Amino acid sequence: MSQIIQQSKSYFFQIQPQVAVTNHYSPVPATSSECVEKRPIDFLPNEIESYSCENVSFSMQFGESEQGRIVCTKARLRFLPLVVKQRDLPQRSRFFDDFYDVPLCAIAKIEVAMVKTKGKPDKFVRMEYNLSSMETVSMIRLILKDMRVVNVDLRRSQNGTALANQILFFSKTGPIEKMVQCGAAMEERGQRAKIAYNGSDAWNAELQRCHQKTDSSAAWTVCALHKEGFSHAAQGYPMYVVLSNYLSRTDIERQLQNYKQGRFPIWVWSRSNGNASLLVSSDHENNVATPEILAKMQDSIARCHPASERPHIMKLSSDFVIHVGKSFDHLLSLCAIEEDGRDLSIVVASLTQICCDPFYRTTTGFQQLIDKMWIALGHPFGERLVGRDDDAAKRVKPPTRTPSAQTDVAPTWLLFLDCVAQLHRIYSFELVLTAAAVI
Template identity: 25%
Template sequence: MTGTPAKQKYTFTSYVNSSKGINGCEDAADLQSLKPKLLADELEVASAPVYMYPPTSKISDNNKHEAILGLLTVTNFKLSFMAFNPDEQQGAYQENLFLGKNDVTLNNIDVIYQVVDKKKKLLLVPEQKISSRIDALHIICKNFRLLKFSFKSTAKDQGKVIASALARFAYPSRHDLSFAFCYKEHYYNTVKSTVAMFTSQNDWAKELIRCGVEDWRVVTAESLQQNSGLPTHFVIPKCYDIEDFKEHYQSFCDSRSAFWVYGYAGAALVRMGELKPEIQDTTIENITLEIIRKCDPERKAPHIMNLSERLPSIQDIQRGYLKFRQICTPDSPRQFLMQETKYLTFLEKSGWLLYVSLCLSNASEAATQMRQSTSVVLQENNARDLCCVISSLTQIILDPFFRTIDGFQSLIQKEWVALEHPFLDRLGHVFSAESEKESPLLLLFLDCVWQLLQQFPEEFEYSQTYLTTIWDSAFLPIFDTFQFNTEYERFKATLDLKLVLRPVWDWSEQFADKDKVFFTNPFYQKRQEVLSRKSIAIPPNAIRLPGLQKPGSRMTFDPSLFSTQSTVPKDRFLEPRHNISHLEIWEQCYYRWIPILEIKSGGFPQIELFHRLLLNNIGKMQRALETRDFDDLPESGCWTSTTTTNSSSTSTAAAAAATTSSSSGGNQSDDNETVQLRTKSNNTTPTNSPTRLQGLPTITSFFPFSTYTGDSTQLTDILTNSNELIMEGSIMERLSIAQLPD
């Protein structure tokens, strides 16, 4: 941080030139009259008329019909594109209150290419020469989005104007140059009290009580009375003398001694750093492990998992991420088809699914050990990177609370924010010529959670859209959750630079209620002990129909299995499959910006919408039974089924590929086969598709990140009235039907 006065920090050079329009365009004046929506303290830096092309289209005069004419604007917060002739009817999609549909934050921009002389691509790097004549810009975002803008029909220097502004503002050299530090809009925190922020001793103490832990205690860094570099609050063994701890913790990397994070069946989950490289004597490490053993009720030695040896380095993960992202951001039909023919080969070489598999495997091992009442020590260089991933996954596997929305947010606050994952470095919020510190470990974790969600859909309250939105929000600097390396940096920013703290979990700041509906999973089967929201309960006079009750399983709620001290259920653990053959590609997150892969009127979101409609109708029937008012019952047509005989999912995507290849001279039959590589694993509409509700709105496989252009009345009704989760044992539970006596 610096002491530079604020008025000097946020000075900028304006490149806005409203006098130059598009050559030969009669509507140049009207185009220049477009103005982007600016937030408080947001400043316009540069603007230029451009043509925006679809990401997989080739920029050429032959494809100009695919381009959209509009105004491209760079501010100190975002890159914004406003179409000159927007659709008369704005379709339904996830609408962020801070960003338009074609806006991206500057934090989200990763790589910018200048296209010169039609084909030559040059990397745009700050403080390096920018070409005087730029035909196009290709912008690759950290959330896998590819933006393509053409300046071929504009004034000569318009491309350079935009490129110069991006080079200066999209790659800040200091953190305090981020938009977060100049956005001073008032904020009123509305995050629910059920989300533990772990910013106080009380939050950690409650977690100790919830897990039934007695041999550990909460310590505050301030109590050590020295500049320790430790987290604000953390948990150490009670038998660890505080003077001995003060003497020992400095021997570990980043002062990360053994910190308790979770307890299960008497076992402790502990994160511990490695000794500093210059310390060869392992005495202090052995003393620490012995103290952990003393905290075990049976005095058993802990199971030690050295993640530095078991898992890839953060540099390997970053390289795998870049290779995988290259597969997901083809910039031309030719590149798309070339990658499709060798898609599985490229996917294997990236190693991304291998890293997901390894993380799930290690988390499953840790969970198994804890179920056997054996404490687990996760050891890593500084215990702030892969420890976050494995520790979080272990708790999700064991504890159903962390599979709820409030629990998941509390988990990230505990494992990632409070214990100080270096978000600033790993997500690349500040530009550095050396990229060795960057690594998308948060994305790797979210992908692992998505795999668990696919395998156990009834166990998770949150949806894949919720997980995707978290990844997008990591690059929204208005919220501080994913912006800092340490709690001390966050504290100094609020004290010295008057940063306004806004947790990302206050979703009402970003989304309207109609968009937050997508965060809940309609397949979630609510349990009796999880009472976070309104649910539909069984009336006392309801009678279950025989033969429809699901046989008992390890997932069934059984109070006798509860510990007398811990409130964590012991029969709700998951047993995930972690081999690569059992894993899938997170299509919504990685493919949503590739229109050619979009399945029209199909895919998982269509199935999800079907279940939301059922929940909507069940809710109406439940209320009618309770109030004896049957006027609001669903129309009979809503339950009428129709049968389709042909799948439209793969054929639609294949037809799109064939159309693209025909314009580029490709082979149509080969195109159909290659597109199927990405769609066949998640093709949810078989050849003889099941019956579906008549009149159900048809959406696409990337909804709500794609536009729904139909009549939104019925769609809105389904989405807004399907948010009541049906609790296990309810009158309309999916596995039973209640019959009321007359």
Template identity: 20%
Template sequence: MFQSGSLRLQPRRSDGVKSFYEMSDLIVGVKLLPGEKVKGEATSVRKCDSCRKLRKSIAGKLLCTNFRVIFVPVETRISEVPCDRTVLLGENDVALTCIDRVVAVTSSRTKVLTASSSLKFHPQQLLVYCKDFRLLHFQFEQDSRAREIIPLIAQSCQPASPRELFVFDFALEMSRSSDPRLVNANQEEDVYPTRMFESLSDWESEIVRTGALGWRVSLVNERFEVSASLSKVLVVPQKILDLDIKKACAHFNEGRIPRWQWRHPGGSDLLRMGNFQSNTCAQRDGVSKLEDLLYGAQSKLVIADLADELPTPPEIQLAYNKLKNLCTYEFPTSFRDSDEKWLSTLEGTHWLEYVRLCLNKASEISALLTNQCLTVALQETDDRDLSCLVSSLIQVMLDPLCRTIVGFQSLVQKEWLGAGHRFSDRFNHLRTTDKDESPVFLLFLDCVWQLLDRYPVSFEFTDTYLMAIHDSTRLLLFGTFLFNCQRERARNQQVLSADPKIQSTHFSNGWQLPRGSERDEQVVLKGGFFKWEERSCPLPSVWDWSLQFGAEHQVLFRSALYGADPQFPVQNGASQHCAADKADCCPLRSVLVLTKGGLMAPAQLLPWRNVSVSRRLTKWSQSLDSLLEIEQPLKSPAGPSLDPAHLPLPPIPGPRICLWKGCYLRWVEEGGIPQGGPEAAYSRLSTLSAEIHSLRQRLHQEADRRNAAPNGLDHQGNRIPPRNSPRDPPPACRSETSTMEMAFSKFLSSAMR
């Protein structure tokens, strides 16, 4: 039994021993994170499984901290709190940044609370609607402190300034304890490290890996003079000088010039850029430089206009809201009662239609890169939403490295964070306005899940891993999904001073800015700004999964069906240009536009050729269906031979697009997910998978030992370790290992169905 009492802070330990928890577990009833403090508490609370199943309610107390809302059951002790799934949130916890709205309920009235709301009546129930489609239901007795705790929760989940976000307090406390996870947040033991694509070396390695000839890494945007939303490091043609790039940025929206992102083994390149500025006119000597920048290392270019067929961010937000309303139920019978019209209502959300459109567009461009060896430039107005989505999907389809865990994380760093996707605005972290909110990144994760569900053997990760990323976007305990661009992210690698003696100045927005440091830097986020000290303190990275999950749960991230060895990076292959006898559908230095299902030759496209821009398209090329044959499996790219697990992923037909039930319906017991869904199946078979993986390594070592030279070296010149014990497995050949793995894969596939 927990006893209520006053809050007591533990004295800071001065013996150098690292302490992860700040407050007394016996008093609070739950282990708190570094920097986490309890703001309010209500006793005599019951948590209900649903509004109609009050018999299954659990008695306990409700806590509100500066990070989360915690329900502590009365009969649960600290040692019994489940922590195998996550080390941050318990089964009955929800992060404040994951709360969508707070509703106070009585028998006669219902009120949705905002940050400035107050309760003039005693609520009997509390409904907490979460952004992950979860619904938490609490009941209060008459003597509970419901009138205090409910407005406190509503105020805490709607921060008035960036400084109220818990991530800054968390990073400060972690830096004081010198936690190594803040220093090596992007490293994994025995695994190829995640590339953050914030340095020259990461981009140079990517150029070498893909064999991209004719491109170089430039620091022309090091001070964000070319574009405030782009990364410091850009990949541009080798023959273009930095001075020419500075002159060319005025011809593109927000200075987002054409830049290299990826190269196909066949020799075609994938570029990204913003829309042309029609009110600019280049000098005669600057026209050639502009076109050199646009065409890059190629002479033929296809511009893919993403605005014609794909949904706009407001349309994505509207569809997501409809999907959320469809998958969130207050009563257990609501799901069963809506069964007759559920599928038609799902179709009416247009969410699956938008998933299909994005996958279809990525398949079209993938076929252009693979079958026709045409360089494609993705064009969007601001180049920060759909361009991120389509470019990432193309690389997932064509590059086997992007279908590994580390490669996928590097892909998100390169195409989303490095390209300046507005995470803060699109997720509306500070709730300043709803007009910019749009879950474009969640739409991308859904598209990846469609590919994973159709081709599970080609992916190293599972849907459990995708759901972990999905939920991390709402957690806001990391700096990964917090900012709008690298410029904001770079300025927030400093620590706000916690010294109460530092003088502060009040501003009109009602909060304080510290001053007194010799060198401070202004940090600007939507909704306010504040200043940081010079002392460096990086925010945690979301890719350090040990901060969120235990080792038992991280095992579920890796698929037992994946055929490649995840310990080594998968290379994209040496660049080989298309054969000379390949049909040439474009003249020299020509440009086509991919729009509305066809390749078209525009009469006037480049605004510097003519001040009066005309988008009239006068000449049709071959139809896209006949040119690309997108309904047929894509051919293997020219280059090194790949095993079937590394072939490009063919497109998914429209009827095969389905709802991601494991994510959207995981909180609905009546959802009817067989045997608990994929996560439950992986949990039951994870131990067997680990044992087979260990046995495979032993068999490979035994095979190397049998084929070793007399000097004790294997075929790579490495010394073979001696046998550790007589319990090592008997000698076995690699064919037996392969047979065993195939048998287990078939067994796991049948179990997952």
């Protein structure tokens, strides 16, 4: 269960919504140079072709079916049409074509239709394991994480089974701990890039931006938990966090022990006049010492308020991740005709700061908000966007071989971006975010 400790009043803004534009494309007549059976493909660095099929029919959801050749690499599935259609929409990426490239990491579910005996229709089933060479795949359907659906018709081609096995193999991710995420070494123009809000300077700058003192008489102080030698660690927190200056070392140690994964309440934002502050944490344990520890924490936060007001504690749903995952599964079905303080609390806290602080409604502020709330506070992007970590459950109950309807994805980050996009459409004059910042 997550919770937010908040000292603030509620605010409401209203403005007329705007109408969203629609996407469309218009085909152009093919030239002789476009009607080429095989054209060279521009590969990314270290990208190689693993398998390809000729004479396939390729279509995106609600789009026209096109004939051509399909290539599978370790990074993407690329379709090479016989007749290229020119579209009037700009490209979102320099590396992937919006209409002909499918990043394998964007695949949420793979479904295949097998060739059956005469008189029986081919039905789609979820593919979770390699298919035997004795089985023949007639169609492949890919449900992507951005709700698009890709259909590959292989009835006029050969070796569709091998193509499906290649897609399954390269779309599966490795261990989460081996992914390049926050804290990993990054190179930028020959210099090691710095992680924002992972040092004391960034937090002091944020305190000063919120008109909070940073000297010895300040209500809030920047603490280096990793240097203090505490016996318990706060999982996912950055190297430096902002705490109430009225907590002793013993109090911090007890907070680390009493909150799940050690994620005890830390400061993330204050109003410029100091009469409202926002803190985030996971839920606390329930034991004999809990009431005393909670009272100490609330007293220390109240002493940071100009009027010594006690904080309002908002407890959030402990089933948030599960609900988001199930909602994502249901949404994928329509398109296809464990909470530890890093999900719902981060979403609510981020939206609160966007609504209450005009700085975070700018492109620069929005980027800093993501650095502070999502990257620095350790949101598990890999587990949520790639798949939920079910290793603990598998150790208790062996996995079944029956294809599942679940996607094992809980896109909390995408939910936050959708909320921001809705705020941007409704309050277009209050939010000055650019399209690149929202996407």
